[in-house]
Every structure is written in C-alpha cells, then in structure tokens.
Amino acid sequence: MGPRQRYHEEQQLSEGDLAAEVASVPWYHTLELPGGIVTPGEYDARRTARRLPLPESFAGRRCLDVGMHDGFWAFELERRGAAEVIGIDLDDPRQFDWSEPTPQISQAAFDERQDRLRPFAIAKRALGSQVERRIVSVYDLDQEAIGLFDFAFIGTLLLHLRDPIRALTAIRNVLRPGGELLVNDVITLRDTLLRRGAALAHISLVPGAPFWWIPNLAGLRMYVRKAGFEVAASAGPLFVDNGRGGHVPREHGLVLRWLGMPHGWVLGRVSR
Numbered sequence: 111m112g113p114r115q116r117y118h119e120e121q122q123l124s125e126g127d128l129a130a131e132v133a134s135v136p137w138y139h140t141l142e143l144p145g146g147i148v149t150p151g152e153y154d155a156r157r158t159a160r161r162l163p164l165p166e167s168f169a170g171r172r173c174l175d176v177g178m179h180d181g182f183w184a185f186e187l188e189r190r191g192a193a194e195v196i197g198i199d200l201d202d203p204r205q206f207d208w209s210e211p212t213p214q215i216s217q218a219a220f221d222e223r224q225d226r227l228r229p230f231a232i233a234k235r236a237l238g239s240q241v242e243r244r245i246v247s248v249y250d251l252d253q254e255a256i257g258l259f260d261f262a263f264i265g266t267l268l269l270h271l272r273d274p275i276r277a278l279t280a281i282r283n284v285l286r287p288g289g290e291l292l293v294n295d296v297i298t299l300r301d302t303l304l305r306r307g308a309a310l311a312h313i314s315l316v317p318g319a320p321f322w323w324i325p326n327l328a329g330l331r332m333y334v335r336k337a338g339f340e341v342a343a344s345a346g347p348l349f350v351d352n353g354r355g356g357h358v359p360r361e362h363g364l365v366l367r368w369l370g371m372p373h374g375w376v377l378g379r380v381s382r
Contacts, residue, residue, distance in 0.1 A: 128236055135228045139182035140353040143236045149229070152356035153371075155182050155265070161348055162294060162375055168192035171260040175241075176248050176281060177267035180229040184241045187263065196256065198246040201227060205247065206320045207272040213318045249273075251280040258286045265294040266350070266373070268333070270320045278337035278378075287382045290342075293334060297374040301326035302347050327374040339378030346374025 132149055140151035159182075169191040175184035178197030188195045200206065203223045204215050230243060246256065248264075248271070262281050268274040281291055301310050309332040314321035325333065327346045335341050349370035 128232075131232050135225060135232065137180060137229050137353075137355050138226070139180035139229075140355075141180060141182060141185070141233050143233060147236075149180070149233070150355035151180065151182075151353035153266075154351040154353040156351075158294070158348065158350050158373070159183075159186055162292065163343060163377055164190065164292070166190060168261065172196075172257070174198070174256075174259045174262040174281070174284065176262060176264040176277075177270075178230070178243065179226075181233055181239075181241060181243070183263050183265055185233065185237060185239060187261070188239055188241055192261075195241045196259075197230075197241060197243050198248065198251070198256075199243065200247060201245050207270060207322065208320050209272075209314075209316075209318060209322070211318055248277045249280055251284045253284055256284060258289075259284055260286055260289050262289070262291045263294075264291070266296060266371070268293070268295045268330075269314075269322060269324050272322055274323055275333055275336050278333060278339070282338050282378075282380055285380045287380055289380045291334070291339060291378045291380075292375060293330065293378070294373055294375045295330060296324055297330055297346055297372055298324050298326050299347055299372040302328075302372070302374065327376075330374050331376050334376045334378040337378075338380075340381060342377045342379050344374065344376040347372040348375070349373070 128143060128145060129147055132147055137149040137151040140154035140156060141149045167190055168187055170193050172194045173187040173192040175187065175195060175197040178184050178199050181197060184195045184197040203219060234241060262285060264281065271277050285291065298312060305326060306328060309328040311323045311325035311329045313323055327344060331341050331344050350373050351370045
C-alpha cells in the first residue's frame with residue numbers, strides 16, 4: 111500500500127469516526143465540518159451570517175461570542191481571521207434566568223445540559239480551532255478576568271435574560287473605545303412591521319421558563335442605546351432558518367415553521 115492510498119484510508123476512517131461522534135450528541139447549531147459533514151442543528155444560521163454586517167476580515171481583532179452554544183458564531187469570527195476568539199456560556203441550568211416559580215432542575219435535566227457541552231468540543235477538534243470557551247455569565251463579564259475586546263457578538267440570547275440592558279452594559283464594559291457590538295436577537299414581527307416608530311417589548315407569559323422580553327426592532331435599538339452604545343445601523347426582520355434537528359410545534363404557526371424565527375440586528379459602537 112502506497113503512502114497516498116494509506117493517507118486516503120486514514121482520512122476515511124477519521125471522517126467516519128467524526129460522523130459517528132456527530133450523530134451521538136444533540137446539536138443546537140448547524141455546522142459545516144471536514145469531510146462534508148453537516149451537523150443536524152436545531153437552527154441553521156449560515157444564511158443569516160451572510161446577511162449580517164460582519165466584516166470580511168477580523169484580522170488583528172480580539173472577539174467575544176456571548177452565549178456561544180455549539181460555537182457557530184465563534185467559529186465564524188475565527189474563520190474571518192480574528193486574532194483571538196473567546197466564547198462564554200453557562201454549564202449549569204440552575205444559573206439561568208428562570209421566571210417564577212423557579213422549576214426544580216432534575217438530575218436528568220442537568221445531565222442533558224452536560225451532553226449539550228460535547229458538540230462544541232467535537233467541532234473545535236474537527237476544525238482545528240483555537241476558540242476558547244469560558245464558563246461566565248454575561249452579567250459577570252469583567253475586564254480584569256477576561257480582558258478587553260474589539261468586537262462582541264450576541265445572538266438569540268437577550269430574550270432569555272431577565273435584564274437584557276444590564277447584560278449589554280456588561281458587554282460594553284469589556285469593549286475597547288471604538289469597539290463594536292453586533293446584536294442579533296428575536297423580535298416581534300407584528301410590532302416591527304406595524305409600529306416601527308415605537309420602542310416596544312412584550313414580556314413572555316410562559317411560567318417557569320427562561321423567556322423574558324421580546325422587543326420590536328425599535329425596542330432592540332433602544333436596548334443598545336440605553337446600554338451606552340452609539341447605534342450605527344440596524345435592520346429587520348430577517349429569519350433564522352430552522353435546522354434539520356429542530357422541531358417547531360404546530361401551535362407556533364406557519365411563519366415560524368416555514369420561515370424561521372424573526373430576528374433583528376443592531377450594530378452598536380463604543381464612543382472613543
């Protein structure tokens with residue numbers, strides 16, 4: 111067997127092992143991995159990434175991904191040349207912003223959350239990535255502990271936070287002067303289309319669930335402004351595609367099932 115044939119067979123074995131690993135865990139993000147392997151994520155943000163105002167190059171910039179899940183956005187920042195990417199998330203579901211009554215977290219639910227940590231490790235190894243994952247609440251971001259960044263991304267997280275403006279303020283405090291924040295989060299479709307001039311937010315009525323405020327696009331802009339940023343640009347609605355691993359209940363309606371979850375984006379800058 112020649113070196114080329116041996117290399118080819120080793121690659122096939124490696125890709126087979128990767129495919130088995132991918133199939134063994136639940137995926138939140140749709141990720142493209144080596145060997146043509148695509149993870150069956152609940153959400154597919156690949157089209158969204160092409161529509162957001164992300165620079166083609168992040169060369170020389172230190173970047174932060176807030177609420178990273180499987181790491182789609184962190185890997186995207188790295189792919190675009192970021193000098194360093196740190197992603198933060200929480201491992202313990204007891205630390206989530208639950209509404210009252212706070213549910214009891216069973217051991218099974220805790221174990222399921224731990225299984226949710228494996229996809230990032232699998233993807234990082236497969237991609238040869240240098241992205242660093244840290245267990246930090248967005249509320250606890252601190253310059254001394256994590257340093258300063260040139261760019262931060264937060265996606266589909268604010269609706270899970272009791273105090274989204276406090277979270278955005280914490281992000282601003284770890285950005286350098288002139289640094290940028292890109293927010294891409296769920297917005298209300300109706301009030302974005304019909305009440306564009308009014309900054310509004312609805313509160314979720316689902317008891318015992320980590321769902322809070324859902325603004326219209328003007329409300330999302332106001333979040334960013336009230337957190338101390340200059341709003342440079344915004345747009346919406348745009349729809350984040352459902353992934354192969356997702357399931358949208360019938361009661362959520364045809365829009366969410368066919369088009370995906372409506373989002374809006376806001377680009378904020380820290381004054382120099």
